[in-house]
Amino acid sequence: MITPKMVPADIFIPKLAQYLRENVKELQPAEWSYFAKTSSFNERVPDNPEIWWYVRAASLLRKLYSISPLGVGTTRRLYSGLKRRGAKPPRTVKAPGHANRLILRQLEKAGLVIRTKKGRVLSPKGRSLLDKLSYEMFKELAEKKPELKKYLE
Numbered sequence: 001m002i003t004p005k006m007v008p009a010d011i012f013i014p015k016l017a018q019y020l021r022e023n024v025k026e027l028q029p030a031e032w033s034y035f036a037k038t039s040s041f042n043e044r045v046p047d048n049p050e051i052w053w054y055v056r057a058a059s060l061l062r063k064l065y066s067i068s069p070l071g072v073g074t075t076r077r078l079y080s081g082l083k084r085r086g087a088k089p090p091r092t093v094k095a096p097g098h099a100n101r102l103i104l105r106q107l108e109k110a111g112l113v114i115r116t117k118k119g120r121v122l123s124p125k126g127r128s129l130l131d132k133l134s135y136e137m138f139k140e141l142a143e144k145k146p147e148l149k150k151y152l153e
Helices: 009-023 052-066 072-078 098-110 124-144 146-152
Strands: 081-085 088-093 113-115 120-122
Touching: 009 052, 009 124, 052 072, 052 098, 052 120, 052 124, 072 098, 098 113, 120 124, 124 146
Parallel strands: none
Antiparallel strands: 081 088, 113 120
């Protein structure tokens, strides 16, 4: 069975983000997301402020597939980065959790994520969606690279 782990993230995440943007109506960017930075260690707002919300949601779904259960504190660590501090050495800073929390809540309303006591996990609907999309993307990859066709059998 083809899983999202078998498809490269740089191919899987943008296509999943496009799917979420077109088909999941519960997932809507917050008003502040068009002009806010994604974290304190970033110097600028995202280059494409209309779609970063969907890209983050796709990334969270892919992470939920491999790391489960997943809480907001874990997502803060996953999306952390180096904060430049001028002449002083850089420090690792956790990412803010507000956007991740809102996205996870919206994915819960859409039925793709379930909340448990230990954190959030993918629902059967979310898992089947990711499996279906990863299979379609892997078929496209197999057409470009014939040596991958043996995994489709």
